[in-house]
Amino acid sequence: MLPENFRTYFDHECSSAFADRWSAMKEPLQRLLDAAERRGGMLSGGYIGGLRDIYSSEVQERSKAIMAALETAAVAFRTDLSPLMDEEIVQLAESRFTPQVEALRGAYKREIESLSAQLPEQVAYLTDTKIAAASAGLSNGVRRFLWKLHNVPKPMPAPTTQNTMNVHGTVMTAVQAGANSVTHIQQTLQIGADATRLIEALGTLRAHLAEAEDVPADAKQAIVEQVDQAHGELAREAPNKFKVTATLSGVGTLIQTMGSLQGAWDVVKVAASAFGINL
Secondary structure (H helix, E strand, O other), X not given: OXXXXXXXXHHHHHHHHHHHHHHHHXXXXXXXXXXXXXXXXXXXXXXXXXXXXXXXXXXXXXXXXXXXXXXXXXXXXXXXOOHHHHHHHHHHHHHHHHHHHHHHHHHHXXXXXXXXXXXXXXXXXXXXXXXXXXXXXXXXXXXXXXXXHHHOOOOOOOOOEEEEEXXXXXXXXXXXXXXXXXXXXXXXXXXXXXXXXXXXXXXHHHHXXXXXXXXXXXXXXXXXXXXXXXXXXXXXXXXXXXXXXXXXXXXXHHHOOOHHHHHHHHHHHHHHHXXXXXX
């Protein structure tokens, strides 16, 4: 079964990418509209054909966005994924593609219907050829990527001379350690303090959760599990910010309608921001 944090992180990446794609469509649609108005009308075959091309091409862009989101999430959670989860991951990607196709079909149909009620009904439908090709390309692309993820070893880093310098507090200057060498600056005070503040904020949230009367028992259990998971990751020597972000995003989704927890959650968000995580 896929880790819930992987799903949360993947969905977060998808939502962000889809919002960007809707915004990106505005410019070509406006250019097409301006050109049609200069020619004297929007009922011409050129305008309608251009409209269909934009929406049909966007189907492929949504497929690419899902693929990119999946790659980002899979790399972040690489150690938590096994080949036994591959088909579930393919199905997850496909399940995010279908609603985008339907949304694009609906938007295109509304554009066409707004022009004239006299247009043939078939004009208002996107052709299935590009949709089928994008769907097949997504499924095959996900399978190829997962095969590489499981079977192609990560490239070995180039040999370097390592120097470790312990710096307490905030680093204000760069350190030159010589050609072909890497200097590791361990900011133990600053990083440790930020992680500690976030852990303390999670403890405060957990305490408020125990006293909250408006939170169902099953929701409390789900939140406690994710809070404890984030706490465990933060307590590690080198916390994985991708995992912490995904876990805390899941917590935020669960408590967004629970008024008694909003104050404690705001404290968590402030502490997370200092740690480099925006919720």
